[in-house]
Amino acid sequence: xxxxxxxxxxxxxxxxxxxxxxxxxxxxxxxxxxxxxxxxxxxxxxxxxxxxxxxxxxxxxxxxxxxxxxxxxxxxxxxxxxxxxxxxxxxxxxxxxxxxxxxxxxxxxxxxxxxxxxxxxxxxxxxxxxxxxxxxxxxxxxxxxxxxxxxxxx
Amino acid sequence: xxxxxxxxxxxxxxxxxxxxxxxxxxxxxxxxxxxxxxxxxxxxxxxxxxxxxxxxxxxxxxxxxxxxxxxxxxxxxxxxxxxxxxxxxxxxxxxxxxxxxxxxxxxxxxxxxxxxxxxxxxxxxxxx
Numbered sequence: 478x479x480x481x482x483x484x485x486x487x488x489x490x491x492x493x494x495x496x497x498x499x500x501x502x503x504x505x506x507x508x509x510x511x512x513x514x515x516x517x518x519x520x521x522x523x524x525x526x527x528x529x530x531x532x533x534x535x536x537x538x539x540x541x542x543x544x545x546x547x548x549x550x551x552x553x554x555x556x557x558x559x560x561x562x563x564x565x566x567x568x569x570x571x572x573x574x575x576x577x578x579x580x581x582x583x584x585x586x587x588x589x590x591x592x593x594x595x596x597x598x599x600x601x602x603x604x605x606x607x608x609x610x611x612x613x614x615x616x617x618x619x620x621x622x623x624x625x626x627x628x629x630x631x
Numbered sequence: 632x633x634x635x636x637x638x639x640x641x642x643x644x645x646x647x648x649x650x651x652x653x654x655x656x657x658x659x660x661x662x663x664x665x666x667x668x669x670x671x672x673x674x675x676x677x678x679x680x681x682x683x684x685x686x687x688x689x690x691x692x693x694x695x696x697x698x699x700x701x702x703x704x705x706x707x708x709x710x711x712x713x714x715x716x717x718x719x720x721x722x723x724x725x726x727x728x729x730x731x732x733x734x735x736x737x738x739x740x741x742x743x744x745x746x747x748x749x750x751x752x753x754x755x756x757x758x759x
Contacts, residue, residue, distance in 0.1 A: 488675035492682035533694035
């Protein structure tokens with residue numbers, strides 16, 4: 478299975494959209510300093526509905542999805558050309574290979590970064606909260622949701 | 632004693648590199664993918680597992696239900712598990728990076744857990 482085949486498969490994007498929605502809702506809860514119960518109250522939904530979102534298993538109607546996004550202050554849907562995404566993905570892989578010239582590994586504790594949102598890293602931050610080193614590289618303009626990715630050695 | 636090698640997972644593209652473990656020429660992750668593809672029923676979930684790994688490789692968060700720490704029973708070796716409805720992928724974090732060791736179905740989790748820990752033990756001992 479090639480990377481391009483993965484990016485062309487609906488199941489990959491279905492999972493990614495569910496996970497991104499989870500991430501957006503968790504960000505919203507952090508920003509607003511609210512718990513699950515308060516979220517359910519604000520969205521006027523059941524706790525079960527909130528659980529599905531926070532388990533990363535959201536699969537309701539398109540209408541519900543739009544309502545949820547707007548309720549947490551985001552606009553649903555980012556439409557990009559598939560070919561552009563595949564090309565950006567290839568470009569990132571090439572940039573990474575160039576960046577790690579001479580190095581073979583990047584050791585990162587995944588548990589320590591599980592709550593880090595990528596937007597915090599855009600300015601070149603290379604440490605997570607608490608000063609834990611999360612990567613050997615400096616990031617610029619990196620996001621899987623932008624067409625261009627740049628990765629340079631720190 | 633088994634011979635181990637690590638192969639970069641090219642299906643996962645992020646700032647963090649993921650490897651798959653190869654023991655005596657056998658890559659358990661690849662064998663799992665081929666078996667699941669042959670069976671057909673859960674093949675889409677392999678793409679879901681890959682999407683989860685890709686998020687972690689890009690420093691993005693995942694729900695606890697989909698990714699969490701997993702006890703390897705080997706001192707000093709941290710494990711993790713990626714989960715979909717029916718499939719599981721088990722890995723470890725060591726000085727080489729993040730390594731996918733083994734994968735299986737939820738229905739066979741008890742046996743897979745034993746296999747996973749046994750491979751981790753052999754791999755760890757091979758490096759001493």
